[in-house]
Amino acid sequence: MKKFFFILIFLFFNNFTNSNALDVKEVNYYKDKNAWLVNDENLPIVSIKIAFKAGSGIDLKGKKGTANLTASLLDEGAGNYSSKEFKKELADNSIMLNFSVSHDNFYIDLYTLKENLDLSFQLLDLALTKPTFKLEEVNRIKGNIKLILEESYKDPDEIASRIFREVLFEDHPYKYNTLGVLEDIDKIDKEDLVNFLANNLRIDNLYIAASGDINEYELKKYLKKYFKKFDKKNKITSNIPIHKKKIEPKIFLHKKDLKQSSIIFAGEGISRNDPYFYSAYVMNYILGGGGFFSKLTTEIREKRGLVYSVYSYLYRYDKYNFFSGGAETSNENVDKVIKIIKEEIMKVKKEGVSEEELKNAKNYLINSYVLRLDSNKKVASILLNTQMDGLSTDFFEKRNDYINSVSLKDIKKIASKILDENQIFFLVIGDPSNLKNINKI
Amino acid sequence: MRFFLFFIIIFFLKDAFAEFKPQHHILENGLEIVVLENNRVPAIAHSIWYKVGSADEPNGKSGIAHFLEHLMFKGTDNLKPGEFSQIVSINGGKENAFTSKNYTGYFQLIHKSKLELIMSLEADRMKNIQLFEKDFENEKAVVLEERYSRVDDNPSALLSEQINAALYMNHPYRKPIIGWEHEIKNLNLDDVMKFYEKYYAPNNAIIVICGDVNLDDVVKIAKKYFGPIKPSKIEKRDWTDEPTQHAPRKITLNSKNTAISVFQRHYLVPTYTKSKKEALTLEVFSEIFGNSSTGMLFDEFVKNKKLATSVSAYYYPDGFGHTSFTISIIPKKNVGLEEIEIHLDEYLNKIKKKNFNKEELQKIKKRLVNNTIFAQDSLYMGMRIFGSSLTTGYSLKEITNWPNDIAKVSIDDLETYIPNIFNKKNSVTGYLLPIKE
Numbered sequence: 001m002k003k004f005f006f007i008l009i010f011l012f013f014n015n016f017t018n019s020n021a022l023d024v025k026e027v028n029y030y031k032d033k034n035a036w037l038v039n040d041e042n043l044p045i046v047s048i049k050i051a052f053k054a055g056s057g058i059d060l061k062g063k064k065g066t067a068n069l070t071a072s073l074l075d076e077g078a079g080n081y082s083s084k085e086f087k088k089e090l091a092d093n094s095i096m097l098n099f100s101v102s103h104d105n106f107y108i109d110l111y112t113l114k115e116n117l118d119l120s121f122q123l124l125d126l127a128l129t130k131p132t133f134k135l136e137e138v139n140r141i142k143g144n145i146k147l148i149l150e151e152s153y154k155d156p157d158e159i160a161s162r163i164f165r166e167v168l169f170e171d172h173p174y175k176y177n178t179l180g181v182l183e184d185i186d187k188i189d190k191e192d193l194v195n196f197l198a199n200n201l202r203i204d205n206l207y208i209a210a211s212g213d214i215n216e217y218e219l220k221k222y223l224k225k226y227f228k229k230f231d232k233k234n235k236i237t238s239n240i241p242i243h244k245k246k247i248e249p250k251i252f253l254h255k256k257d258l259k260q261s262s263i264i265f266a267g268e269g270i271s272r273n274d275p276y277f278y279s280a281y282v283m284n285y286i287l288g289g290g291g292f293f294s295k296l297t298t299e300i301r302e303k304r305g306l307v308y309s310v311y312s313y314l315y316r317y318d319k320y321n322f323f324s325g326g327a328e329t330s331n332e333n334v335d336k337v338i339k340i341i342k343e344e345i346m347k348v349k350k351e352g353v354s355e356e357e358l359k360n361a362k363n364y365l366i367n368s369y370v371l372r373l374d375s376n377k378k379v380a381s382i383l384l385n386t387q388m389d390g391l392s393t394d395f396f397e398k399r400n401d402y403i404n405s406v407s408l409k410d411i412k413k414i415a416s417k418i419l420d421e422n423q424i425f426f427l428v429i430g431d432p433s434n435l436k437n438i439n440k441i
Numbered sequence: 442m443r444f445f446l447f448f449i450i451i452f453f454l455k456d457a458f459a460e461f462k463p464q465h466h467i468l469e470n471g472l473e474i475v476v477l478e479n480n481r482v483p484a485i486a487h488s489i490w491y492k493v494g495s496a497d498e499p500n501g502k503s504g505i506a507h508f509l510e511h512l513m514f515k516g517t518d519n520l521k522p523g524e525f526s527q528i529v530s531i532n533g534g535k536e537n538a539f540t541s542k543n544y545t546g547y548f549q550l551i552h553k554s555k556l557e558l559i560m561s562l563e564a565d566r567m568k569n570i571q572l573f574e575k576d577f578e579n580e581k582a583v584v585l586e587e588r589y590s591r592v593d594d595n596p597s598a599l600l601s602e603q604i605n606a607a608l609y610m611n612h613p614y615r616k617p618i619i620g621w622e623h624e625i626k627n628l629n630l631d632d633v634m635k636f637y638e639k640y641y642a643p644n645n646a647i648i649v650i651c652g653d654v655n656l657d658d659v660v661k662i663a664k665k666y667f668g669p670i671k672p673s674k675i676e677k678r679d680w681t682d683e684p685t686q687h688a689p690r691k692i693t694l695n696s697k698n699t700a701i702s703v704f705q706r707h708y709l710v711p712t713y714t715k716s717k718k719e720a721l722t723l724e725v726f727s728e729i730f731g732n733s734s735t736g737m738l739f740d741e742f743v744k745n746k747k748l749a750t751s752v753s754a755y756y757y758p759d760g761f762g763h764t765s766f767t768i769s770i771i772p773k774k775n776v777g778l779e780e781i782e783i784h785l786d787e788y789l790n791k792i793k794k795k796n797f798n799k800e801e802l803q804k805i806k807k808r809l810v811n812n813t814i815f816a817q818d819s820l821y822m823g824m825r826i827f828g829s830s831l832t833t834g835y836s837l838k839e840i841t842n843w844p845n846d847i848a849k850v851s852i853d854d855l856e857t858y859i860p861n862i863f864n865k866k867n868s869v870t871g872y873l874l875p876i877k878e
Contacts, residue, residue, distance in 0.1 A: 042481050043817055084744065087734040092804045094811035113811065140743070143773060144750045150700035154875065156594055257697065260589045292514070292526035292536075302523055305582030308590050328590045360531050367533020371550045374482045375819035 022373060024383065024393040027216050029223035030231065035208035036383040036393065039215050040376065046117060046212035047376040049384040050108040053207075054200035056178040057103040057319075058238035065145065065180015066188050069138075070196045071099040071106060072145070076137040078126040083137050086123070095120050097127070103174050104240070104318040105388075106200065111377060114213040117222070125226045128201065133190045142185050149182040156258055160429045163254055163441060164264050167427060172243040174317055200238070203230040209383035212376040243320040251338070251426045253438040261430025262328045263337060267423045269314050269321030270414070272389050278402045279410035280314060280323075280418060285361045286353050286411075287344065287419075288312025288325050295344050296325070306333045310341075323418055334432035342421045349419040352412035366400045460817055463827065463837055464656040468663060470672045471644025475837065476659050477651040477823045485556060485652030486820035488548035489563050490828045492647075493640035495620070496542045496613040496680060504620015505636045507540040508584055508628060512637075513547065514538075515576050517569040522576050525562055532558060542614050543760055544832035548824060553653045557662050563648075564666035567641055577630045585626070588619050596696035596873055597703065604871045607690045608707050611681050612762055642673035647831050651823035683709065683763055689865045693872040704770040704781045705871035708862055713758040714834035720758040721846050722854040723766065723862065727756040728805050729797075731768070738768065741788055748776050748784060759833035766862050778872045786865070793860040797852050810844040 026034040056067045075090070075097060077083040090097055096111040097120070108128075112120040152158040162177065169175035180188075206227065210219055247267055270280045288296040288311050296310045312325030329337045353361075373379055386395050428435065464476045498505045516522040529536045534551035549559050592598045602617045609615035619625075648667075650659060686709065713720035730737045731754025742749040754768045772781050816822050830840050839846075 040481065042479075043814060045814060045818060047818075084735070084740075091732065091735050091808060094808060094815075111815070113814065140750065147701055147750060147771070147774070154698060154700040156698055259593045260586070290530065292530065293523055298523075301583055303579075305579040306586070308583055308587035329586060330589065360527070363531045364533055367552055368535060370482050370484050370533075370552060371535060374479075374484055374821075377818065 022396040027219050038211040038379050041213045044114040046214045047380040048110040048210045049380040051207045052106040052201050053205035054106045055101045055104045057173045057240040064176050064184045066192050067101045068179050070193045071101050072141050074099045074127040074131050077132040079130045121222050160262050199236045202232050209380045211379035240319050249422045251438050252441045253428045258430045260328050261334045261432045264326040264427045266324040269323045276414040279406050279414040282406045283411045286357050331432045335434045345419045349415045365403050466660050472667050473647040475649045476656045480653045483553045483653050485553050486824040487559050488649045488824050490546045490647045490832045492645050492832050494541050494543040495618040503616045504625040510538045510540045511580050517565050560662050561666045596699045600694045600873050603692050604869050608869045643670050644672035645675045649824050649828040651820045686867050690869045695874050695876050697876045703873040704778045706768040707869045708766045709763045709867040710766045712760040712764045719858045722858045723756045725850045789863040797855050
């Protein structure tokens with residue numbers, strides 16, 4: 001029986017599914033502006049994802065929270081619709097329309113039935129151009145936001161992410177929660193919201209992607225009709241400064257009475273344009289990105305039973321890249337878990353990874369790509385992100401070759417640059433025993 | 442769940458599937474197979490669902506079903522611990538598993554060319570898992586860490602666990618799926634293996650595949666790998682009923698780990714299997730009443746009376762016996778939970794006599810039925826909805842007929858069943874209160 005499995009595995013092993021056959025069309029809707037489209041008529045639905053390069057990172061001092069508050073209020077009344085009427089019109093027509101912000105971007109997510117596309121775009125247009133910002137709704141939403149911001153001083157996960165940002169970003173705008181700063185929320189007035197829209201929703205920082213039952217002609221028609229007006233003459237451009245940070249290899253502790261401690265670590269990351277980007281990507285998968293049998297999971301969970309989950313990842317803001325990870329473990333194990341994370345990081349730095357590990361990682365990363373393309377929502381997201389990364393539509397043909405070309409040498413090279421216990425800090429939230437040389441925070 | 446890979450929506454409406462065209466086959470040994478063809482990408486969501494969950498655990502042994510789910514990855518006669526996952530991953534697959542009160546499910550998302558590989562692996566671990574004491578103890582530590590992460594340091598999960606144990610006074614649904622901490626600690630290898638041998642069998646399982654395959658190919662492969670496995674004698678579930686409940690219960694959890702007060706009210710109501718027409722009516726009503734931006738509860742508490750910042754209500758019809766109709770309200774900053782409770786009780790009394798508008802009802806039903814179209818926009822969703830419904834008492838026909846059945850819900854039905862929901866004797870009220878430091 002054992003032998004049989006062996007053979008079976010080999011039979012199935014090396015047939016790479018190399019084509020990520022995504023037929024991406026570029027739809028020119030205004031001057032040099034193109035939207036990316038995958039036309040798929042399997043279901044009568046359409047997913048449209050839109051981003052303006054304007055997120056909470058450009059919120060002014062004393063008004064932190066403006067971008068998010070604006071986004072949160074766009075579906076709370078627009079044109080002749082009251083908040084209730086607007087929400088009801090969306091729900092009764094099964095239109096899912098969401099506005100949100102990250103530190104760098106303002107996102108619109110529209111998910112709708114083909115038969116309601118006209119109405120969907122009309123409502124989207126009203127929300128973007130004629131939001132009413134009625135005082136009653138503004139105050140209600142402000143109340144919700146303040147409540148969540150208060151939670152970042154009480155909820156263990158929220159505390160962890162707040163302090164993590166404070167350590168990593170010091171005085172850089174990325175330090176703040178995208179929701180803003182508690183004391184600032186009430187200082188934001190209607191004029192700030194109106195100005196945010198007027199200044200930052202502009203065609204020169206606009207990205208659009210669509211997937212589903214909509215063809216080039218139809219998409220072009222809607223975009224021409226509703227997005228031309230975002231070509232604005234009097235631009236006030238806000239920029240987020242580049243964040244430079246020399247990380248000190250300290251262990252920070254925020255003491256809180258909890259059964260488990262949560263551990264977060266972070267160090268230098270890598271830019272999307274770096275020639276070693278894919279080497280870093282594959283390396284991270286092997287170290288701590290690869291679910292069930294990454295090095296970190298194998299050593300810390302599978303061999304020692306110290307955690308339920310441990311992971312690492314690479315993250316990119318527009319103006320800062322970092323490598324990070326985390327784990328949750330009972331208070332008495334914190335020192336052990338930190339020690340093993342450091343050891344595993346240093347092992348990859350010094351020895352690289354094995355040929356087998358590299359081969360396994362490539363097999364996963366290449367063969368699993370098709371799983372990211374099984375729904376209109378996922379496809380629209382990938383189209384948007386790829387576009388915003390400054391790549392072209394032929395990326396989908398090349399992507400697997402990029403992964404495949406990563407060598408053991410490449411991984412060693414990038415590991416020697418990124419991975420270093422002297423360039424990584426740890427943050428612990430909880431009540432760990434036996435942890436030495438800590439900086440209380 | 443064995444691992445956080447991505448977020449999973451826990452409560453699916455039975456937002457059904459006029460458009461789904463399931464194909465069905467039963468092997469001689471009783472293994473059921475359901476295929477939902479979807480040819481968008483050359484991939485499949487493959488899953489196997491065992492009709493056993495936390496409600497089947499022997500008294501004093503809570504947590505077995507979920508613990509066993511973890512151990513299913515720890516090796517068989519043919520595979521070393523962890524090798525299952527390694528093979529899936531090397532072949533470009535994503536996988537995970539989940540345990541509920543009623544079922545335990547295992548799934549893989551993978552290229553369609555790997556169907557045979559995956560089925561051979563699932564067939565292998567249906568009967569051949571091989572466990573060693575050392576791995577067992579190691580995984581027990583992992584499960585305890587999972588419990589601490591998900592429940593013990595999480596006040597809303599802790600409150601839900603307490604409410605659940607009070608809502609069901611006698612039915613095995615009162616146990617937490619992950620298990621009570623002290624009982625997990627006392628589980629031994631023998632307990633788990635007995636449970637495995639008793640419940641893991643072809644005649645107690647359903648394979649659900651959504652993706653680019655057809656039934657004939659699936660059946661051929663299933664016969665080859667699962668065909669030789671003999672059926673077991675599976676006893677009919679004999680779960681204890683809830684007695685008449687005579688008194689409302691109230692639970693208050695004070696926590697240092699939250700800044701937000703939460704009011705909850707749970708009513709014990711019938712599942713779909715217990716009372717079909719009633720369940721369908723409650724699904725419609727929970728949308729009218731509890732939608733978090735257009736529902737009646739929102740109008741009353743957020744818009745009109747300005748007592749709350751957010752509200753919701755949901756009803757989860759799956760299961761056997763009774764389930765919960767749940768109301769959650771987050772009060773505004775200076776409003777106390779007692780004030781919310783007093784007002785809610787008055788308001789619910791009024792609703793019992795409410796007249797509903799026919800045109801509004803039509804719109805609400807259309808919302809629910811439209812969700813069936815969106816549910817087809819991923820391989821995972823179709824697999825998950827069919828698997829969970831088929832293991833919680835729905836027939837295939839009942840799932841595909843769901844839109845028609847929803848369309849039949851009438852004003853009369855609403856007026857008949859709604860007054861039954863809000864019987865305070867059948868309820869638990871939960872308060873989550875921040876401790877000021």
